[in-house]
Amino acid sequence: MLKKDRGICIRTTDYSESSQILTFFSRDNGKIGVIAKGSRRPKSSFTGTIEICTIGDMVFSHRDNEKLGTLTEFNPTFLGLDIRKKLLALNCAYFVAEMLNLFTKELDPHPALFDEAALFLQKLQENPPDKILPFLILFEFALLEQTGSQPLCDSCANCKRKFDAGWKQYFFSHSAPGLVCRDCEPAFVDKKIITPDCAACLNQPAKVLNAKPAVLGDVEKILIEYITNVIERPPKTAPMILELIRQRRTS
Numbered sequence: 746m747l748k749k750d751r752g753i754c755i756r757t758t759d760y761s762e763s764s765q766i767l768t769f770f771s772r773d774n775g776k777i778g779v780i781a782k783g784s785r786r787p788k789s790s791f792t793g794t795i796e797i798c799t800i801g802d803m804v805f806s807h808r809d810n811e812k813l814g815t816l817t818e819f820n821p822t823f824l825g826l827d828i829r830k831k832l833l834a835l836n837c838a839y840f841v842a843e844m845l846n847l848f849t850k851e852l853d854p855h856p857a858l859f860d861e862a863a864l865f866l867q868k869l870q871e872n873p874p875d876k877i878l879p880f881l882i883l884f885e886f887a888l889l890e891q892t893g894s895q896p897l898c899d900s901c902a903n904c905k906r907k908f909d910a911g912w913k914q915y916f917f918s919h920s921a922p923g924l925v926c927r928d929c930e931p932a933f934v935d936k937k938i939i940t941p942d943c944a945a946c947l948n949q950p951a952k953v954l955n956a957k958p959a960v961l962g963d964v965e966k967i968l969i970e971y972i973t974n975v976i977e978r979p980p981k982t983a984p985m986i987l988e989l990i991r992q993r994r995t996s
Protein backbone atom coordinates (compact mmCIF):
# COMPACT_ATOMS: atom_id res chain seq x y z
CA MET A 746 0.00 0.00 0.00
CA LEU A 747 1.34 3.44 -0.88
CA LYS A 748 1.70 5.98 1.91
CA LYS A 749 1.98 9.73 1.62
CA ASP A 750 3.86 11.85 4.13
CA ARG A 751 6.20 14.80 4.48
CA GLY A 752 9.78 13.95 5.27
CA ILE A 753 13.19 15.39 6.04
CA CYS A 754 16.02 13.39 4.48
CA ILE A 755 18.41 12.67 7.39
CA ARG A 756 20.79 10.12 5.86
CA THR A 757 21.88 9.23 2.35
CA THR A 758 23.95 6.35 1.01
CA ASP A 759 24.65 5.72 -2.66
CA TYR A 760 23.46 2.31 -3.76
CA SER A 761 24.56 0.72 -7.05
CA GLU A 762 25.27 2.98 -10.00
CA SER A 763 21.99 4.77 -10.00
CA SER A 764 20.09 4.46 -6.72
CA GLN A 765 20.18 5.75 -3.16
CA ILE A 766 19.26 4.30 0.21
CA LEU A 767 17.76 7.11 2.25
CA THR A 768 16.56 7.60 5.81
CA PHE A 769 13.73 10.06 6.22
CA PHE A 770 12.32 11.51 9.40
CA SER A 771 8.72 11.72 8.29
CA ARG A 772 6.03 13.71 10.03
CA ASP A 773 3.39 11.02 10.51
CA ASN A 774 5.35 7.77 10.19
CA GLY A 775 8.54 8.69 12.04
CA LYS A 776 11.94 7.51 10.89
CA ILE A 777 11.87 5.29 7.85
CA GLY A 778 14.45 3.75 5.50
CA VAL A 779 13.65 3.63 1.80
CA ILE A 780 15.35 2.83 -1.47
CA ALA A 781 15.01 5.42 -4.23
CA LYS A 782 15.60 3.40 -7.38
CA GLY A 783 17.26 5.37 -10.15
CA SER A 784 17.36 8.62 -8.17
CA ARG A 785 20.95 9.31 -9.26
CA ARG A 786 20.13 8.97 -12.94
CA PRO A 787 19.76 12.34 -14.68
CA LYS A 788 16.41 11.37 -16.15
CA SER A 789 14.81 9.59 -13.22
CA SER A 790 11.28 10.12 -12.00
CA PHE A 791 12.84 11.97 -9.05
CA THR A 792 14.12 15.49 -9.49
CA GLY A 793 17.69 14.25 -9.15
CA THR A 794 19.92 12.98 -6.37
CA ILE A 795 18.23 13.57 -3.01
CA GLU A 796 20.43 15.55 -0.62
CA ILE A 797 20.53 15.42 3.15
CA CYS A 798 18.18 17.93 4.88
CA THR A 799 15.94 18.27 1.83
CA ILE A 800 12.29 18.40 2.91
CA GLY A 801 9.53 17.22 0.63
CA ASP A 802 6.32 15.36 -0.03
CA MET A 803 6.99 11.67 -0.31
CA VAL A 804 5.08 8.65 -1.55
CA PHE A 805 6.43 5.28 -0.47
CA SER A 806 5.50 1.68 0.08
CA HIS A 807 6.46 -0.11 3.24
CA ARG A 808 5.41 -3.48 4.61
CA ASP A 809 5.49 -4.07 8.36
CA ASN A 810 8.17 -6.75 8.30
CA GLU A 811 10.33 -4.97 5.74
CA LYS A 812 13.52 -3.18 6.70
CA LEU A 813 13.52 -0.92 3.67
CA GLY A 814 10.53 0.62 1.97
CA THR A 815 10.50 1.88 -1.59
CA LEU A 816 10.29 5.57 -2.38
CA THR A 817 8.13 6.01 -5.44
CA GLU A 818 7.78 9.80 -5.51
CA PHE A 819 9.55 12.69 -3.88
CA ASN A 820 8.69 16.31 -4.52
CA PRO A 821 11.04 18.60 -2.64
CA THR A 822 9.48 21.65 -1.04
CA PHE A 823 12.69 22.81 0.66
CA LEU A 824 16.13 22.32 -0.84
CA GLY A 825 18.08 24.55 1.56
CA LEU A 826 20.29 25.93 -1.23
CA ASP A 827 21.37 28.95 0.84
CA ILE A 828 22.27 26.70 3.78
CA ARG A 829 24.68 24.79 1.54
CA LYS A 830 26.65 27.98 0.85
CA LYS A 831 27.25 28.78 4.54
CA LEU A 832 29.64 26.62 6.53
CA LEU A 833 28.14 26.98 10.01
CA ALA A 834 24.55 26.70 8.73
CA LEU A 835 25.43 23.61 6.70
CA ASN A 836 27.08 21.93 9.67
CA CYS A 837 24.08 22.77 11.86
CA ALA A 838 21.83 21.16 9.24
CA TYR A 839 23.98 18.00 9.27
CA PHE A 840 23.86 18.07 13.07
CA VAL A 841 20.03 18.22 13.03
CA ALA A 842 19.92 15.25 10.64
CA GLU A 843 22.26 13.27 12.89
CA MET A 844 20.26 14.15 16.02
CA LEU A 845 16.93 13.13 14.45
CA ASN A 846 18.51 9.84 13.46
CA LEU A 847 20.00 9.17 16.89
CA PHE A 848 17.09 10.31 19.04
CA THR A 849 14.22 8.63 17.20
CA LYS A 850 13.26 5.04 16.44
CA GLU A 851 11.89 3.56 13.24
CA LEU A 852 8.17 4.16 12.70
CA ASP A 853 7.81 6.15 15.91
CA PRO A 854 6.39 9.51 14.82
CA HIS A 855 7.00 12.81 16.62
CA PRO A 856 5.05 15.35 14.53
CA ALA A 857 5.92 18.28 16.84
CA LEU A 858 9.63 17.44 16.56
CA PHE A 859 9.28 17.20 12.79
CA ASP A 860 7.76 20.70 12.75
CA GLU A 861 10.55 22.07 14.97
CA ALA A 862 13.22 20.57 12.70
CA ALA A 863 11.58 21.86 9.51
CA LEU A 864 11.26 25.32 11.09
CA PHE A 865 14.87 25.31 12.21
CA LEU A 866 16.11 24.40 8.71
CA GLN A 867 13.98 27.26 7.35
CA LYS A 868 15.60 29.63 9.88
CA LEU A 869 19.08 28.43 8.90
CA GLN A 870 18.21 29.33 5.35
CA GLU A 871 16.83 32.79 6.09
CA ASN A 872 18.93 34.17 8.92
CA PRO A 873 22.35 35.82 9.09
CA PRO A 874 25.16 33.79 10.71
CA ASP A 875 24.91 35.54 14.09
CA LYS A 876 21.34 34.27 14.53
CA ILE A 877 22.16 30.63 13.83
CA LEU A 878 23.45 29.65 17.26
CA PRO A 879 20.41 30.80 19.29
CA PHE A 880 18.10 28.90 16.93
CA LEU A 881 20.29 25.80 17.12
CA ILE A 882 20.13 25.92 20.93
CA LEU A 883 16.34 26.28 20.86
CA PHE A 884 16.13 23.30 18.51
CA GLU A 885 18.29 21.23 20.87
CA PHE A 886 16.00 22.08 23.79
CA ALA A 887 12.97 21.11 21.69
CA LEU A 888 14.64 17.84 20.63
CA LEU A 889 15.48 16.90 24.23
CA GLU A 890 11.99 17.79 25.41
CA GLN A 891 10.17 15.96 22.61
CA THR A 892 12.23 12.83 23.15
CA GLY A 893 11.89 12.92 26.94
CA SER A 894 15.58 13.56 27.64
CA GLN A 895 15.57 17.15 28.86
CA PRO A 896 17.77 18.14 31.81
CA LEU A 897 16.01 19.62 34.83
CA CYS A 898 16.64 23.35 34.79
CA ASP A 899 13.78 25.01 36.67
CA SER A 900 15.15 23.95 40.04
CA CYS A 901 18.18 22.20 41.50
CA ALA A 902 17.95 18.72 39.94
CA ASN A 903 18.90 17.23 43.31
CA CYS A 904 17.22 19.11 46.21
CA LYS A 905 14.53 20.74 43.98
CA ARG A 906 15.27 24.22 45.36
CA LYS A 907 13.64 26.59 42.89
CA PHE A 908 16.02 28.28 40.45
CA ASP A 909 16.51 31.99 40.99
CA ALA A 910 19.02 34.74 40.30
CA GLY A 911 20.14 34.75 43.95
CA TRP A 912 22.02 31.45 43.96
CA LYS A 913 25.64 32.03 45.00
CA GLN A 914 26.98 29.65 42.33
CA TYR A 915 25.52 27.56 39.54
CA PHE A 916 26.58 24.09 38.44
CA PHE A 917 25.48 21.71 35.71
CA SER A 918 25.73 17.95 36.04
CA HIS A 919 24.99 15.26 33.42
CA SER A 920 24.22 12.70 36.05
CA ALA A 921 21.84 14.92 38.09
CA PRO A 922 20.75 15.62 35.29
CA GLY A 923 20.48 19.39 35.12
CA LEU A 924 21.24 22.47 37.19
CA VAL A 925 22.68 21.84 40.63
CA CYS A 926 22.93 24.31 43.54
CA ARG A 927 26.01 24.97 45.64
CA ASP A 928 24.77 22.86 48.55
CA CYS A 929 24.33 19.81 46.34
CA GLU A 930 27.31 20.12 43.96
CA PRO A 931 29.80 18.16 46.14
CA ALA A 932 27.68 15.04 45.54
CA PHE A 933 28.18 15.19 41.76
CA VAL A 934 31.67 14.40 40.49
CA ASP A 935 30.78 15.31 36.91
CA LYS A 936 29.45 18.80 37.72
CA LYS A 937 30.82 21.90 36.06
CA ILE A 938 30.58 25.41 37.39
CA ILE A 939 28.72 27.64 34.94
CA THR A 940 28.18 31.39 34.75
CA PRO A 941 24.91 32.94 36.03
CA ASP A 942 24.09 33.99 32.43
CA CYS A 943 24.58 30.44 31.17
CA ALA A 944 22.38 29.11 34.00
CA ALA A 945 19.68 31.70 33.19
CA CYS A 946 19.59 30.51 29.55
CA LEU A 947 19.35 26.85 30.58
CA ASN A 948 16.50 27.84 32.91
CA GLN A 949 14.71 29.94 30.28
CA PRO A 950 15.87 28.93 26.79
CA ALA A 951 14.13 31.90 25.11
CA LYS A 952 16.80 34.11 26.70
CA VAL A 953 19.33 32.82 24.15
CA LEU A 954 17.71 35.09 21.57
CA ASN A 955 19.24 38.10 23.34
CA ALA A 956 22.33 36.48 24.84
CA LYS A 957 25.91 37.54 24.14
CA PRO A 958 28.07 35.31 21.89
CA ALA A 959 30.21 34.13 24.82
CA VAL A 960 27.11 32.98 26.73
CA LEU A 961 25.73 31.23 23.63
CA GLY A 962 29.05 29.41 23.23
CA ASP A 963 28.91 28.25 26.87
CA VAL A 964 25.30 27.04 26.56
CA GLU A 965 25.99 25.20 23.31
CA LYS A 966 29.03 23.49 24.82
CA ILE A 967 27.00 22.33 27.83
CA LEU A 968 24.22 21.04 25.54
CA ILE A 969 26.57 19.14 23.25
CA GLU A 970 28.29 17.54 26.25
CA TYR A 971 24.87 16.69 27.66
CA ILE A 972 23.69 15.19 24.35
CA THR A 973 26.95 13.20 24.15
CA ASN A 974 26.13 11.83 27.56
CA VAL A 975 22.53 10.94 26.62
CA ILE A 976 23.48 9.08 23.43
CA GLU A 977 26.67 7.72 25.05
CA ARG A 978 28.98 8.94 22.28
CA PRO A 979 29.87 12.27 20.75
CA PRO A 980 27.76 13.32 17.76
CA LYS A 981 29.98 13.11 14.66
CA THR A 982 28.95 16.58 13.52
CA ALA A 983 29.53 18.33 16.87
CA PRO A 984 33.32 19.02 16.79
CA MET A 985 32.98 21.07 13.59
CA ILE A 986 30.18 23.18 15.08
CA LEU A 987 32.16 23.83 18.27
CA GLU A 988 35.24 24.75 16.21
CA LEU A 989 33.27 27.16 14.01
CA ILE A 990 31.77 28.78 17.13
CA ARG A 991 35.24 29.08 18.67
CA GLN A 992 36.65 30.69 15.51
CA ARG A 993 33.77 33.13 15.44
CA ARG A 994 34.40 34.17 19.05
CA THR A 995 38.10 34.78 18.53
CA SER A 996 37.84 36.50 15.15
Ligand SMILES: [Zn+2]
Nearest residue numbers: 901904926929
Ligand atom coordinates in the same frame (compact mmCIF):
# COMPACT_ATOMS: atom_id res chain seq x y z
ZN1 LIG B 1 20.38 21.51 45.56
